[in-house]
Amino acid sequence: MAWHDEDSWLTAAFAPKLSTVAVALAVTVLLPILLHLYIYRRATPTTLPTFLLLGPSGSGKTALLTLAERAQAATTRTSTSPLAVEALLPDGLTPASSSYRSAGDPAFERARRFQLIDTPGHGKLRHYAISKLANPTNVRGIIFVVDAASVADETGLNEAAEYLHDVLLALQKRYTGAKTSKGPTEIPVLIAANKSDLFTALPPHLIKLSLEKAISNVRKSRATGLKESGAVLTADQGDLEEEREWLGEGGEGPFEFWQMEEVGMSVDVRGGNVVGTDGADVKTWFKWIADQL
Amino acid sequence: MLDTFEILTTSGVVLWSRTYVPVSSAVVNSLIRDVFIEERILPQSDDAGHKPTYRKDGYTLKWTTSKDLGLMFVAVYQSLVHLTWIDKLLDNVRALFTGLYGDQLKASHTTKLDCSKFTPYFERQIHDLEGSSDSTTPNVKLTPPSSTDADSAEESPMKAGALQKPQRPLYDTSADSTPVPTPDHSRPTTPAQSHLLTGKSRPGARLSRRDRKKASGISAMSSGDEASALRRGKSSIKRNRVWGEFGADEEDDSVVLDYSQGDIQDEASGADALQEVNPESWGHKTRKGEFVLKDLGEEMDQIISAEKSKSQSTGTPSGIVGSGLGAIGGLFRNVIGGKTLTKEDLAKPIKGMEEHLLKKNVAREAVVRLCESVERDLVGLKTNSFTTIESTLRTSMEKALAKILTPTSSLDLLREIQTINSTGRPYVLSIVGVNGVGKSTNLSKIAFFLLQNHHRVLIAAADTFRSGAVEQLRVHVRNLQELSKREGGSVDLFEKGYGKDAANIAADAVAHAAKNGFNVVLIDTAGRRHNDQRLMSSLEKFGKLAKPDKILMVGEALVGTDSVAQARNFNASFGPGRGLDGFVISKCDTVGDMVGTLVSMVHATGIPVVFLGVGQHYADLRGLNVGSVCRLLMS
Numbered sequence: 001m002a003w004h005d006e007d008s009w010l011t012a013a014f015a016p017k018l019s020t021v022a023v024a025l026a027v028t029v030l031l032p033i034l035l036h037l038y039i040y041r042r043a044t045p046t047t048l049p050t051f052l053l054l055g056p057s058g059s060g061k062t063a064l065l066t067l068a069e070r071a072q073a074a075t076t077r078t079s080t081s082p083l084a085v086e087a088l089l090p091d092g093l094t095p096a097s098s099s100y101r102s103a104g105d106p107a108f109e110r111a112r113r114f115q116l117i118d119t120p121g122h123g124k125l126r127h128y129a130i131s132k133l134a135n136p137t138n139v140r141g142i143i144f145v146v147d148a149a150s151v152a153d154e155t156g157l158n159e160a161a162e163y164l165h166d167v168l169l170a171l172q173k174r175y176t177g178a179k180t181s182k183g184p185t186e187i188p189v190l191i192a193a194n195k196s197d198l199f200t201a202l203p204p205h206l207i208k209l210s211l212e213k214a215i216s217n218v219r220k221s222r223a224t225g226l227k228e229s230g231a232v233l234t235a236d237q238g239d240l241e242e243e244r245e246w247l248g249e250g251g252e253g254p255f256e257f258w259q260m261e262e263v264g265m266s267v268d269v270r271g272g273n274v275v276g277t278d279g280a281d282v283k284t285w286f287k288w289i290a291d292q293l
Numbered sequence: 294m295l296d297t298f299e300i301l302t303t304s305g306v307v308l309w310s311r312t313y314v315p316v317s318s319a320v321v322n323s324l325i326r327d328v329f330i331e332e333r334i335l336p337q338s339d340d341a342g343h344k345p346t347y348r349k350d351g352y353t354l355k356w357t358t359s360k361d362l363g364l365m366f367v368a369v370y371q372s373l374v375h376l377t378w379i380d381k382l383l384d385n386v387r388a389l390f391t392g393l394y395g396d397q398l399k400a401s402h403t404t405k406l407d408c409s410k411f412t413p414y415f416e417r418q419i420h421d422l423e424g425s426s427d428s429t430t431p432n433v434k435l436t437p438p439s440s441t442d443a444d445s446a447e448e449s450p451m452k453a454g455a456l457q458k459p460q461r462p463l464y465d466t467s468a469d470s471t472p473v474p475t476p477d478h479s480r481p482t483t484p485a486q487s488h489l490l491t492g493k494s495r496p497g498a499r500l501s502r503r504d505r506k507k508a509s510g511i512s513a514m515s516s517g518d519e520a521s522a523l524r525r526g527k528s529s530i531k532r533n534r535v536w537g538e539f540g541a542d543e544e545d546d547s548v549v550l551d552y553s554q555g556d557i558q559d560e561a562s563g564a565d566a567l568q569e570v571n572p573e574s575w576g577h578k579t580r581k582g583e584f585v586l587k588d589l590g591e592e593m594d595q596i597i598s599a600e601k602s603k604s605q606s607t608g609t610p611s612g613i614v615g616s617g618l619g620a621i622g623g624l625f626r627n628v629i630g631g632k633t634l635t636k637e638d639l640a641k642p643i644k645g646m647e648e649h650l651l652k653k654n655v656a657r658e659a660v661v662r663l664c665e666s667v668e669r670d671l672v673g674l675k676t677n678s679f680t681t682i683e684s685t686l687r688t689s690m691e692k693a694l695a696k697i698l699t700p701t702s703s704l705d706l707l708r709e710i711q712t713i714n715s716t717g718r719p720y721v722l723s724i725v726g727v728n729g730v731g732k733s734t735n736l737s738k739i740a741f742f743l744l745q746n747h748h749r750v751l752i753a754a755a756d757t758f759r760s761g762a763v764e765q766l767r768v769h770v771r772n773l774q775e776l777s778k779r780e781g782g783s784v785d786l787f788e789k790g791y792g793k794d795a796a797n798i799a800a801d802a803v804a805h806a807a808k809n810g811f812n813v814v815l816i817d818t819a820g821r822r823h824n825d826q827r828l829m830s831s832l833e834k835f836g837k838l839a840k841p842d843k844i845l846m847v848g849e850a851l852v853g854t855d856s857v858a859q860a861r862n863f864n865a866s867f868g869p870g871r872g873l874d875g876f877v878i879s880k881c882d883t884v885g886d887m888v889g890t891l892v893s894m895v896h897a898t899g900i901p902v903v904f905l906g907v908g909q910h911y912a913d914l915r916g917l918n919v920g921s922v923c924r925l926l927m928s
Contacts, residue, residue: 058322062304062306066306066404069405070404075307075310076305076306076307077299077305077307077318077321077322078305078322078325078326078330079304079305080303080304080305080325080329080330081303081304081363083302083304083305083306083404085403085404086403120305120330122326122330122701123699123700123701124331124696124699124701125330125696126699127692127695127699154712158708159702159703217708218705221705221707224745224746225706225916226742226914226915226916227915227916
């Protein structure tokens with residue numbers, strides 16, 4: 001039979017039959033529900049506040065990450081790829097944003113969750129971290145982990161200072177180069193002096209001083225050093241003079257961390273240790289995280 | 294013996310490890326650094342049948358990776374010990390671990406993985422492999438520590454269970470000719486194989502164990518009917534005692550039943566699985582423990598064979614319809630993303646990429662290596678949504694280029710000079726290279742840069758061979774002296790004329806500088822062909838006498854494939870323990886975007902590019918900007 005016949009399927013579909021009405025009803029009711037369920041399932045979970053873990057290789061970034069996740073640091077080796085995990089603020093610490101909530105409040109529990117992103121610290125693999133810094137969506141803070149024992153000697157200090165200088169400069173560029181009138185969100189930096197349980201470790205205030213001094217040196221040698229090849233190789237003869245930016249106060253005088261507050265960064269140095277003979281001591285760092293949440 | 298076995302993720306978390314002898318974490322870290330990050334040691338392909346090895350501090354490390362899950366399996370043992378079964382162990386453990394925990398590992402945003410259950414699997418693998426490698430010689434280690442005559446009766450049913458495993462191949466081979474044995478085990482007189490087995494288990498003590506080991510060795514190798522006949526004859530004497538002692542033991546009976554079922558299963562799973570089974574595994578376990586282990590072994594074999602078959606089946610296309618649909622889907626996915634990349638998918642784009650890089654003057658060798666490393670990275674990866682294979686390849690190649698060009702350590706010359714000067718001696722920098730690449734020119738450019746930073750520079754003319762070399766430097770020095778009046782700093786020339794030994798002049802220059810308060814010595818050397826052994830051999834003496842803090846090699850950006858050989862030969866010419874510290878790539882302004890020489894040289898030696906010469910003036914010296922070079926190469 002053809003579609004225009006008396007009892008064809010098309011006629012039946014438009015006829016006032018009970019079955020047709022039932023099917024139409026079912027479709028109208030079920031379709032939105034199914035659609036909702038599908039989209040709801042597919043929807044990405046709400047983005048968590050993120051903290052970036054930076055620092056030279058071997059400073060204890062991955063160990064800190066595992067400690068935050070499972071309350072006990074795992075054995076770790078040199079990382080070659082970034083890693084993101086969800087972690088929960090330990091009991092007894094209240095996120096700054098929910099200091100007036102009661103403990104049983106589900107919103108309170110939700111506020112305690114955050115994401116930690118670990119980046120490889122090896123010199124050749126820092127582009128993961130730098131690319132993350134260039135576009136820090138949802139990044140609430142940066143935890144720069146340094147080995148408190150290794151900054152006591154020249155090479156360790158210089159490596160940490162150079163990396164920190166690059167990180168701070170990237171953040172400053174982001175702040176000063178912002179196009180919107182509102183200005184980008186502030187990203188605080190915590191310098192976590194890890195391994196402070198070791199005998200040779202420097203105390204946090206000394207680390208702060210020596211890092212400031214080393215960063216001044218880095219800035220000075222960058223200023224006197226050679227220009228980079230970029231502009232010469234790419235642009236033919238055009239604008240050879242590239243604009244350079246200097247960290248803090250236009251690059252004059254000794255560098256100090258408070259200068260970064262101008263460009264929306266507060267830098268904090270706190271000591272602690274992820275592994276140790278009498279357990280981890282990371283209270284101060286988690287407290288800092290809680291303050292940013 | 295194996296010292297340590299570790300399973301870790303690429304993000305650096307050790308998921309599971311077994312330590313027999315504590316090994317410093319620095320050993321594994323240096324493996325990761327040297328092999329995976331800096332790629333100093335190129336991993337050989339797995340096709341050779343051997344896993345790549347890495348030696349460090351008297352340890353030998355073998356490893357394998359599971360790319361899609363981001364896992365590394367590392368075995369560490371003393372270099373003195375020669376372990377043949379490590380390759381097999383790595384393969385088996387990888388198959389087991391991915392089989393057991395593969396799904397859990399795919400969960401994102403977590404590093405938690407409870408691997409405590411993996412230990413017995415691993416132990417079992419070790420036992421199996423050690424056993425199989427030692428089956429020809431009696432192994433003292435495998436004898437159970439506490440097997441006195443008193444508990445031999447207790448042990449015997451356990452042994453009966455264990456015994457069946459070595460017999461299984463025998464059982465299988467004769468299965469075609471003999472009728473299938475009935476599950477009825479209570480009749481001792483029938484000459485079915487199952488009875489034979491229990492009969493064999495009777496001798497209680499060590500002697501029998503040796504026999505069994507031998508027997509298993511024979512059965513594994515020959516597994517002929519003759520062997521089975523032999524054994525039948527031997528065991529028939531003791532058969533009576535078996536059933537006198539254990540006829541009433543119901544549990545033992547059930548065990549036998551159980552294993553006969555296991556036999557059937559194993560028959561189905563094929564010969565491969567059968568070979569995995571080993572008699573030595575019972576070791577020093579209790580009766581209960583043996584049962585557990587037995588199940589474990591079977592499960593393990595199943596997982597391994599499943600993983601193996603999976604990896605095999607992925608290689609073969611599934612029928613005409615499947616491949617047709619697959620091709621359409623593949624095309625679609627190529628555009629829209631979400632395609633799992635295979636070697637075949639990548640072959641063509643990688644070929645194109647190779648051509649592109651060759652056009653950019655990158656040496657063939659470096660291109661091949663880059664493409665291989667990119668391929669290794671990408672095979673098994675899923676492309677992101679709305680990205681084609683080409684663009685994925687492009688970003689991956691850009692990353693590989695950035696990785697190869699990024700220096701490992703800081704290249705801050707000024708800071709180094711400061712550090713060396715603080716010890717009270719002048720900083721010595723020497724420059725080597727092939728003829729006519731611009732050694733003297735770049736030397737004076739560096740001198741100008743140092744003068745700008747108010748250093749007192751002494752230039753030593755150690756090119757005592759080419760006529761005019763000293764005069765050339767004198768002109769440069771005169772120019773620089775004029776400039777330094779404006780810029781600050783001071784510069785002087787140290788020369789001893791022609792025909793003298795360059796190494797001695799260099800040493801004298803350093804002494805002179807120390808006496809007269811110069812804080813930097815720049816040594817110019819004669820140009821030499823890198824494949825002339827006679828000329829190159831004098832460099833070793835030069836290195837020993839002048840003791841330069843930094844040796845830079847000048848290479849021109851114009852050179853093509855030869856750059857690799859140049860870099861290698863110069864790097865090796867200073868004798869063991871000393872190499873180049875960096876490259877100066879000159880004449881970069883003459884090549885446009887064909888800056889491939891940089892990549893070739895760094896690829897050959899792993900030594901960073903410190904300076905680029907980009908023009909004719911003293912100020913035309915630049916540091917390397919990795920990002921812009923990568924962009925140039927990919928454009």
